[in-house]
Amino acid sequence: MQKTGKLELTWVGKYESKVIEPRILVENPELSYGDPNSENMLIHGDNLIALKALEQDYAGRIKCIYIDPPYNTGYAFTHYDDSVEHSIWLSLMRQRLEILYTLLDDDNGSLWISIDDDERDYLKVLCDEILGRANFVCSVIWQKKYSPQNDAKWLSDNHDYVLVYAKNKAVWRPNLLPRSEEANARYKNPDNDPRGPWKSGDISVKRVTPKDIYEVITPSGRRVLPPAGTSWRLSKETFDDYVADNRIWFGPDGNNVPSIKRFLSEVKDGMTSLTIWLREEVGDNQEAKREVKELNSDDVFDTPKPERLIEKILKLATKEGDLVLDSFLGSGTTAAVAHKMDRRWIGIELGNHAYTHCKVRLDKVIDGEQGGISKAVGWKGGGGYKFYELAPSLLVPNPIIPEIKQINPVYTFEMLCEAICKLEGFKYKPNGRIHGQSSEKRFIHITKEFVNGEYVNSLIATLGEGQSLLIYGTKIQSDLRLPDNIVVKKIPKDLLDKCTFESEVR
Ligand SMILES: C[S@@+](CC[C@H](N)C(=O)[O-])C[C@H]1O[C@@H](n2cnc3c(N)ncnc32)[C@H](O)[C@@H]1O
Structure with missing residues (x-):
């Protein structure tokens, strides 16, 4: 990660972040919709944990990340609170931006962040530190409103920004826009x-x-x-x-x-985008409200973005089939637009509106709804997504002696195996007695049976030349003698420093 050197924004608590446990994602098939083979993911939960959960499989794979985080304007909206202490907001953003950075594709990845005047400059400096000042592309000005608000105390603000960063600006180039x-x-x-x-x-x-x-x-x-x-x-x-x-x-x-x-x-086969985006071209707040009202008239989401705004970003930053991520999904605009534009997508939303708005909207998109950009892109419906919840922490305090940690009782054995694979950096791929693999030659086995010499030997017999095995067990013979290619670890003792507890994540 590139650092800015001398210039650094600091605040109380900047370096207090905890190690985050990479949790597993648990599909809720009853809420998944459409094509069962779809890789699109709608994830309900805190995005810090969700992003950490995605890191192992998606590092370096996302072409475009668009986020529209709470702007920290001081309001309490119906569906989420937009008023946290300034330093807390910065810490929240910093932790998330660090993981977002690792998820971006090294050459063709770009990050687009909606923000307004309240936090824009702090966010810019923070992003410079995480993504590298040299990777700052531009600050788009989006005309979000048309009518002046004459009751505004100072000036009637009618624009937001979209900060644009490339993971590697020397290589990344936006697509040209179709000529109008x-x-x-x-x-x-x-x-x-x-x-x-x-x-x-x-x-x-x-x-x-x-x-x-x-x-x-x-x-x-x-x-x-x-x-x-x-x-x-x-x-x-x-x-x-x-x-x-x-x-x-x-x-x-x-x-x-x-x-x-x-x-x-x-002339070139398309047009280079300007940095001032007017409402005639990409819509405004009113248009966005109208779009979400059509989908959910009794509980209208307060702060949606217009589909045309996201369409322009995805036109510039992606092509068909690319992976798009939005970790502050709100009413689901990014996922809906990505879906209609034949991009693959991952959306994360903490609030209950993951069910009441994102899911409802995306189901309608799959059924072929004709609002937003549908007509312009010739959307006819199709595709699908899987709905995921975040698994709770793998370890929990023992109800009688809280200092002692134990496996969370809601974990099935399969979940336990998947979680340990993730914590140890193995890909979960159950096959006979093997539960996962981290390279051609390195495997992991997890068991609740008693691990003694005989048990280890029976596993060694299944290994090929030059292969090694990590065994995780709950009951292990104390004086085991092991060959060099076998490591035995104990559940939960050897997992303690890899796990964080619910109360420790912010
Ligand atoms: C400004 S809204 C996004 C609106 C979205 N662009 C749209 O078009 O509907 C911000 C969203 O971020 C969500 N959010 C805030 N903190 C979050 C967190 N820690 N994890 C996941 N989502 C979060 C809020 O619940 C809210 O829905």
């Missing part, structure tokens, strides 16, 4: 050029290069020089070639200062 009718309409063909419509471009540049300052004689006979302090963009030789090729325009009467003809047929 409006942009194409600026190309005309007043001289009926057989190469088609064109637009005139400035032929002078703000630099003084003596060899590129020469007199041009217009067809009408007028002599022109580049304006003071500028030179022609083209050398005399190239200029003459351009004139011969009818690429220089002197105006309808042949008397204007020359300009270059830029043909529509020769």
Whole structure:
């Protein structure tokens, strides 16, 4: 992770974060919807734990992360609280941004964060520290409102920001946006050029290069020089070639200062995005409210984003099939838009609206709802997602002697095996007596049976040349003699420093 060096934002509690236990995710098949083979994930729970749960499988795989965290404006919205102490907000963001950073694809990953004036500058410095100041791409200004609020005490604020970072700005490039009718309409063909419509471009540049300052004689006979302090963009030789090729325009009467003809047929296959995004193009708060009202009229989500805003971000940052993540999912906009645009997605939401809004919305999307961007992208329905809950902590205090930790009684044996694999960095892949694998040659076995010499030998017999095995057991013979390729660990003793308890996570 790149550090900024001298400049650092500090606050009370910055370095107090606890190690987070990578929990397992438990699917609730009754809430999953549509295609059962879909890899899309809707996760209910705190995003810090959920992101940690995803880290092992998704590090370096996410192409676009969009987040719209609580802006910390001081309001208590119906569905979530937007008022925490400033330093707590910074700590919350820091912990989450660190994991988000590891999840981003090293070359093609980008992070987009909605924020307003309350925390924007603090968030920028924080992101500089985590993602590297050199990876800051820009700060988009989004016109979120149209009508001025005359009752505003100071100025009537009508924009938000979207901070944009690349994981690696030297390599990452946004996609071009499809050329709009409006942009194409600026190309005309007043001289009926057989190469088609064109637009005139400035032929002078703000630099003084003596060899590129020469007199041009217009067809009408007028002599022109580049304006003071500028030179022609083209050398005399190239200029003459351009004139011969009818690429220089002197105006309808042949008397204007020359300009270059830029043909529509020769421009790039798309347009580079600007950094000011107006409501006509990407929608505003009102449009977003209307969209979610159509989906959930009795309990309208307070702070949704318009689908067109997210569509523009995904157009710039992803292509079909790419993985998109939103860990502050709210009413589910990012997942809905990603789904309609044929991207794969992971959405995380802490509130009960994961059930009442995200699920309801995504089910309707899969059924082919026609609101938001549906018509523009030709959405017809289809696909699916799996609904996950976060497993509770693997270890819990013993009800009689709380200092002693024990396996959480809600864990089935399968959950225990999956959790231990995750904590030890093995991929959970049950196959006979093997529960997981961390490389071609390294395996793990977990058991509640008594682990003695005979038991270990029976496992060794299943190993191939050069393979090693980690055994986790609840009951282990004390004086076991083990060959070099076998390690035995005890449940729960050897898991204690890898687990955190519910009350310790914020
Ligand atoms: C501004 S809203 C996001 C709105 C969203 N962009 C939309 O279009 O609907 C922020 C959301 O973050 C959620 N949130 C806040 N803290 C969270 C946490 N620790 N884990 C997961 N979600 C959280 C809130 O419940 C809220 O729904």
